[in-house]
């Protein structure tokens with residue numbers, strides 16, 4: 001097979017910890033350098049948390065694996081400083097076509113509304129994502145990344161976690177305050193700790209191939225139910241970077257995976273699909289099965305946090321695996337940073353479960369429903385599926401029932417204990433818990449995007465009156481917020497820059513979209529978390545409510561709050 | 566019992582005509598085609614009704630007297646979705662994309 005991509009090899013290096021003969025202490029250890037563990041390391045680096053990242057292997061994933069990365073993930077990578085690189089390498093697609101038998105039954109367009117920096121999705125092979133994150137870690141510095149370091153033992157204790165790590169030079173021991181477990185779906189650490197992961201295991205098998213084509217196929221997602229060229233129930237064709245195409249064939253239940261993986265067989269299948277005349281090279285083939293399940297809790301013994309596939313798994317329909325895991329990390333690291341700095345109580349860490357378990361359930365629910373539609377399990381289920389597809393060709397109502405994957409959307413964190421509920425009505429869906437919406441803006445340094453002004457710290461967005469001036473009283477509140485124990489940096493949004501506001505934080509709402517998306521009548525104030533989710537919002541700026549909301553977002557009880565405020 | 570929102574009072578002006586039309590729908594169809602025709606009919610009518618509470622009620626009644634443990638098991642789960650996932654609440658996802 002011709003390889004479209006050579007996997008880099010990252011050298012194993014012996015480290016001083018291996019020679020001390022006693023467990024060496026590190027504040028944070030992350031296990032697993034897949035997309036989720038790498039994102040965790042990047043976020044630790046951005047927050048200045050000293051950390052070690054261990055991986056059993058010495059390279060990136062084999063084959064494309066995850067290929068669709070959602071807008072929210074790209075925004076998180078923007079916050080971590082590598083969104084642009086991913087988008088420029090990736091392929092932007094908006095159009096999807098759905099076929100039933102030999103006929104196209106409809107097409108859909110995912111093009112998001114205008115005025116967002118990032119597209120709804122990009123397609124990019126997971127190995128490129130991993131390489132890009134590793135490169136970014138190198139630029140930021142501060143990550144102690146150890147390849148061919150396999151965790152073989154974990155001992156939680158009252159004041160930390162002990163680890164045994166195996167290397168080509170033998171085993172050594174470490175201990176840490178916090179352990180982030182990103183060791184993937186099979187999670188050896190989950191097994192070492194005897195923690196169950198419950199849910200549904202599916203019997204369906206999918207043959208997945210990366211194919212390099214010179215042909216000018218359009219950049220679209222094509223999904224066939226009951227394709228005419230293949231006896232299985234579904235096939236997916238989707239473009240990736242470098243003219244590589246992903247083809248997924250659902251196999252018959254009784255298919256022999258090893259037989260199906262033989263290149264001659266795969267090539268014959270692809271020819272039946274694309275036509276004899278299309279020239280392509282087969283790059284990678286694999287057969288996969290999947291589960292939809294999760295751990296009961298993602299925080300264990302107070303100091304161990306499961307993230308990504310280690311904590312929860314979904315079927316690939318909907319691209320919710322890596323995209324979900326990246327949001328886990330986005331949710332966890334700022335909390336860890338505040339708790340480790342002594343600025344928030346350890347209780348804040350419990351909100352990781354409170355926020356990410358409902359998010360995982362939403363992903364599991366959606367991907368399970370897609371799986372049921374794509375691979376019906378009973379005669380009745382199949383009849384409804386086929387009836388839906390037959391109606392969908394002519395009747396738009398039925399298109400909304402067709403489910404070839406409900407694509408990943410960000411978690412809304414509606415019921416989070418960190419939210420301060422609205423007490424006024426807003427003409428905007430960005431209520432407490434929602435991730436902030438983007439909009440084009442201008443600052444003193446030029447054209448920019450709103451989301452690039454938010455995140456990593458607590459921020460505020462204050463809507464000035466039309467003339468751009470901010471009252472002396474509000475300026476005073478904004479200064480007080482900026483100078484607190486937990487500083488809140490406030491951005492002032494107006495129609496034009498005003499010399500009268502607080503220095504250097506003015507935002508011009510060039511298209512009026514900030515105001516529209518946030519329901520930003522003059523005086524409106526949004527308090528925003530380090531992960532760009534909304535904590536609370538008010539129609540006018542007063543110091544006390546903001547302080548209370550801030551303390552609540554830090555996981556403080558009322559009594560705690562009074563001591564700190 | 567909760568007040569029913571599904572209208573189960575006689576509604577059809579000519580019940581025999583309707584019944585005949587229903588059977589004629591299936592004339593000359595194989596069993597599999599009949600299943601598809603029934604499924605299409607249900608989907609069309611469900612969309613016409615468009616009220617989830619009414620549909621839930623109809624789903625519940627449709628299941629009465631059928632299957633193991635009959636209606637009570639379905640009532641507890643709140644719906645007749647076949648693949649109930651562990652601990653995942655069966656709530657409706659409103660903002661879906663196709």
Ligand SMILES: Cc1cc2nc3c(=O)[nH]c(=O)nc-3n(C[C@H](O)[C@H](O)[C@H](O)COP(=O)(O)OP(=O)(O)OC[C@H]3O[C@@H](n4cnc5c(N)ncnc54)[C@H](O)[C@@H]3O)c2cc1C
Nearest residue numbers: 032034035036056066067068151184308309319321322323
């Ligand atoms: C066919 C397919 C298509 C997919 N498509 C998409 C998609 O389009 N979009 C999407 O978002 N998701 C998709 N996914 C899911 C996505 O690939 C996973 O969710 C993602 O890889 C999870 O990342 P992770 O970092 O949690 O785990 P992994 O990627 O599994 O990484 C785990 C890492 O831990 C290391 N490790 C394991 N054990 C140890 C140990 N004991 N000590 C040290 N290191 C260890 C491994 O070497 C590995 O590097 C797809 C999956 C498949 C199979």
